[in-house]
Amino acid sequence: xxxxxxxxxxxxxxxxxxxxxxxxxxxxxxxxxxxxxxxxxxxxxxxxxxxxxxxxxxxxxxxxxxxxxxxxxxxxxxxxxxxxxxxxxxxxxxxxxxxxxxxxxxxxxxxxxxxxxxxxxxxxxxxxxxxxxxxxxxxxxxxxxxxxxxxxxxxxxxxxxxxxxxxxxxxxxxxxxxxxxxxxxxxxxxxxxxxxxxxxxxxxxxxxxxxxxxxxxxxxxxxxxxxxxxxxxxxxxxxxxxxxxxxxxxxxxxxxxxxxxxxxxxxxxxxxxxxxxxxxxxxxxxxxxxxxxxxxxxxxxxxxxxxxxxxxxxxxxxxxxxxxxxxxxxxxxxxxxxxxxxxxxxxxxxxxxxxxxxxxxxxxxxxxxxxxxxxxxxxxxxxxxxxxxxxxxxxxxxxxxxxxxxxxxxxxxxxxxxxxxxxxxxxxxxxxxxxxxxxxxxxxxx
Amino acid sequence: xxxxxxxxxxxxxxxxxxxxxxxxxxxxxxxxxxxxxxxxxxxxxxxxxxxxxxxxxxxxxxxxxxxxxxxxxxxxxxxxxxxxxxxxxxxxxxxxxxxxxxxxxxxxxxxxxxxxxxxxxxxxxxxxxxxxxxxxxxxxxxxxxxxxxxxxx
Numbered sequence: 001x002x003x004x005x006x007x008x009x010x011x012x013x014x015x016x017x018x019x020x021x022x023x024x025x026x027x028x029x030x031x032x033x034x035x036x037x038x039x040x041x042x043x044x045x046x047x048x049x050x051x052x053x054x055x056x057x058x059x060x061x062x063x064x065x066x067x068x069x070x071x072x073x074x075x076x077x078x079x080x081x082x083x084x085x086x087x088x089x090x091x092x093x094x095x096x097x098x099x100x101x102x103x104x105x106x107x108x109x110x111x112x113x114x115x116x117x118x119x120x121x122x123x124x125x126x127x128x129x130x131x132x133x134x135x136x137x138x139x140x141x142x143x144x145x146x147x148x149x150x151x152x153x154x155x156x157x158x159x160x161x162x163x164x165x166x167x168x169x170x171x172x173x174x175x176x177x178x179x180x181x182x183x184x185x186x187x188x189x190x191x192x193x194x195x196x197x198x199x200x201x202x203x204x205x206x207x208x209x210x211x212x213x214x215x216x217x218x219x220x221x222x223x224x225x226x227x228x229x230x231x232x233x234x235x236x237x238x239x240x241x242x243x244x245x246x247x248x249x250x251x252x253x254x255x256x257x258x259x260x261x262x263x264x265x266x267x268x269x270x271x272x273x274x275x276x277x278x279x280x281x282x283x284x285x286x287x288x289x290x291x292x293x294x295x296x297x298x299x300x301x302x303x304x305x306x307x308x309x310x311x312x313x314x315x316x317x318x319x320x321x322x323x324x325x326x327x328x329x330x331x332x333x334x335x336x337x338x339x340x341x342x343x344x345x346x347x348x349x350x351x352x353x354x355x356x357x358x359x360x361x362x363x364x365x366x367x368x369x370x371x372x373x374x375x376x377x378x379x380x381x382x383x384x385x386x387x388x389x390x391x392x393x394x395x396x397x398x399x400x401x402x403x404x405x406x407x408x409x410x411x412x413x414x415x416x417x418x419x420x421x422x423x424x425x426x427x428x429x430x431x432x433x434x435x436x437x438x439x440x441x442x443x444x445x446x
Numbered sequence: 447x448x449x450x451x452x453x454x455x456x457x458x459x460x461x462x463x464x465x466x467x468x469x470x471x472x473x474x475x476x477x478x479x480x481x482x483x484x485x486x487x488x489x490x491x492x493x494x495x496x497x498x499x500x501x502x503x504x505x506x507x508x509x510x511x512x513x514x515x516x517x518x519x520x521x522x523x524x525x526x527x528x529x530x531x532x533x534x535x536x537x538x539x540x541x542x543x544x545x546x547x548x549x550x551x552x553x554x555x556x557x558x559x560x561x562x563x564x565x566x567x568x569x570x571x572x573x574x575x576x577x578x579x580x581x582x583x584x585x586x587x588x589x590x591x592x593x594x595x596x597x598x599x
Contacts, residue, residue, distance in 0.1 A: 034517070041549075041556045046517045047506020105503075112503030114513055149450075173493045175577060176483045177476065179513060219450040226457035233464040234471075242585035243511045244483050246475035250583065256464075316588060320512030320520055392588055398519040399553040 001350045003074040005081035007436040010351050011091055012067030013344045017427050019060035019098065020337075024420050026053040031416060034402075034409040044106065051105045051117040057332060058115070059098045064340030065197050066094070069137050069158060071347045072204050076151035077144025082136060090132045097125045113178065115186050116168045123169055130162045149218035150207070153225060154200025160193040176244040183239040190332075191235060191260060191302075195228040198294070198339050199267070205291045205346055206271060211280025220270045227266055231259035241312050242319050250312040257310040261303030264335075271295035284349060286362045290342035293370065297338060301330025301377070317392045322405075323384035330377040341426065352433045353440035361432075365425035372419025376412055383408035482581035495573025498566055507557070510577060512585060518557065523578050523590030525571070540574065541567040 001007070029040055029049040038046070074081050081087060101118045104110060110117040118126065137158065141151055168185035172178040203221045207214050237253020271292050282288065305327040309318040318324070345362070349355045356362065383405040390401045448456070474480065499505070507518040514520075528536030543550050543557070544567040550557040562570070580586075 030517075036554065038556060045507075045556070045558050047503045047515060047558075050506045050515050050517070051503060108502065110503050112500040112505050114505050114515075117503060117506075149454075173488055173496065174483060174485060175496055175499075175511065175573075176580065178496075179511060180472075180476065215450060219448065219453045222450065222453035222457045223448065226453065226460050229457070229461040230464055233461070233468050236468065237471075240475070242582045243513070244580040244582055246480045246482070247583055248471060248475060252471060316584060319585060320509040320514070320516070320589075322516055325516060399555060402555065403553065 001347075001436070001440050001442065003080050004438055004441065005084045005087070006071050006074050006347075007351055007438075008081065008084055008087045008091070009067040009071035009347060010436045011088070012063050012070060013340075013348070013430070015091065015095055016060045016064040016067065016340060016344075017430055019056050019063065020423060021427065022102075023053055023056035023060060024416075024423060026050075026056065027416065028413070028420075031409055031413045035406050035413070047112075048105050051110060052102050054115055055101060055105075055117060056098075059094070061332075061336050061340060063091075063094060064344070065158065065194075065201075066090075066133055068197075068201050068340065068343045068347075069133075069154060071343065071351075072154060072201070073137050073140050073144075073151055076146070076148045076204070077141050078146055079140065079144045082139045082143060086132060087136055090129060090136065093125070093129045093132070097122055097129060113168075113182055116182060120169070123165075126165065127162075130165070134159055134162055148214070149221060150200055150203045150214075153196050153203070153221055157193045157196030157198075157200060160196065161189055164188050164193060179243050180240065180245060183236055187236045187239055188233070190336075191232045192229065194336060195232070195263065196225050198298070198335055199225050199228070201339050201343050202267065202271065202291065202295065205287065205342055206274045206278075208346065209280075209282045209284070209288050209291060210274050210278025211282075212274045212278050216277075217274060220266075220274075224263055224266045224270060227259075227263040231256050231263060235260045235310075238310050238312075238315065241315055254310070254312050258307060260310070261299070261307050264299040264303035268295045268299040283355070283357045284346060285357060286359065286366065287342055287346035289363070289366050290338055290345050293366070294334060294338035294342050297330065297334030297370065299334070301327070301332075301334040305330055305377070305381075317388050318384070321384050321387045321392070322380055323388060326377055326380035326384050329380060330373060333373045344430065348430065348433045350442075351436035351440055353437055354433045356429065356433060359429055361425050362429045365422045365429060367422070368425065369419050369422025372415050372417070372422055375415030376419060379408045379412035379415060383412075482583075484576070484579050487576055487579065489572060489576075491569045491572035492576040494566075495569040495571070495576075498562070498570055499573060502558075502560060511580070511582065512589070518555070520589045521574060521577070522580075522582070523586060524574050525578055526590050537571050540571055544570055 026049045029044055030046060030053060033046050070081065070087060101122050104119060105117065109119055111119050137155055141147060141155055164185055167181045170181055199221050203217050206212065206217050234252050235257035237249040238257040240249035240253060275292060309315055309323050309327065349357065386405050387401055390396045390404060391398060505514040507515045509516060509520045510522055512520065524540065525536040528539045532539050544560055544562045545564065546559055547561045549559045
């Protein structure tokens, strides 16, 4: 750690860990409900569990991205954060908004729009919170001694993510138009600007972990984010095939979303090549595992599994089935969860001064969570493909099909248990590092 | 091989061009001439139905236009489907489910008992009727065997 104010990142990461545990808990509630054990239905019906599960995912990832920015921006800009107290205030307000939303979901207080369930009054609080965050990051960046490409791409991703939240707040009478602009937020976040954030964090980590020249890494960063937007913006069309808008999206969405895996392939090749080229072997092997893992698993989860059902001819049958859940889980895990866990693994020893680089617990956390998540993805995939054939091809009733495929949710819960064990080990490792201290300040080799 | 400056131009140029095309296609596909939703039939009852749909997060379990929770049935062609199953009384079945004070448990999977008023249930039916008439580029044939027969005839 080079600047005292970087310590604020730790508390954002701690909030992320807490929310991740809650997210997993609600995931189990849904998994059990699908195999018939919905004893909590009176208090936590499925729609509540689902809204909590997906919204907690967004909030813990955003908290992780914010923590990453508070750690990376001072180091890249070579100056302290402009106002640490405001950063803590922003953390507390983020936690308060998150908790209010989650509690509200248990009392039918929400806006039932998939992924954007946060009720309108809380939306305004989110906007204020994000503006405060962006203000702190951007002022620090522009007052800094240097403006690196890594910092610019990361900040641009965060800025665009904030701007793209706004179309989701527009009111529409038509379900179709409502859905159309909801995807401006959801798709252009996860298959657009969040990839900028991921690319920025990945670039920072590769510079630190491999020692490859910044110019080389940042040139590749531009190519990757260029490919992301080139395919991802018009790739939004894959959400418009069958929701009641013009057929032109079948062609445009089909072509451009088929190109989307290229950005993830480039990211995976880039990360592995930089690792091979690198002369510096940083001792923090766990951070390297998570960094390379994020690049590779995101290619499989977001790239390949996304491609598997993105063509309109396939999507006609898979639209609105569990095939989407299969893709969603591995994509979010690889692209966003793993990159947040990577920056935590890298920065934690630097902030606390405890260099637990060779922890067996840390390695077990990595492998158990990854193998568990791959198992979950396979379970969702088998259930989804069976659902497509039975329901969409053979015309069986929805609930009759659900009974047929419920066995795959038993497998899902078993794999989720392995995944959870991995995550809990990661959190124990997080806890064992202790809290950040000024004694960990150093001027080089961080 | 590209220089860093060329790579930046590729990123900025590609983003700008595709974003402009995206805006153009958005305007094109939402224009009145290209409407596939029968927007003229978007009555106050349909809008109230949509508000009830959102206020109760029905999408958290069901899907509509193929979007939602995958836990409960697709409701895009729900009136057609229930008409076929219950001899033409699809609307009445929907209303009775929504107005029920006790949880509806088809095949053991529970639905929240919303206990809606008759007016609210009618607004929901109006919403489902409007949704059911939308041209979904062929998806309506997949989610409703009845629609498939109707289109083939």
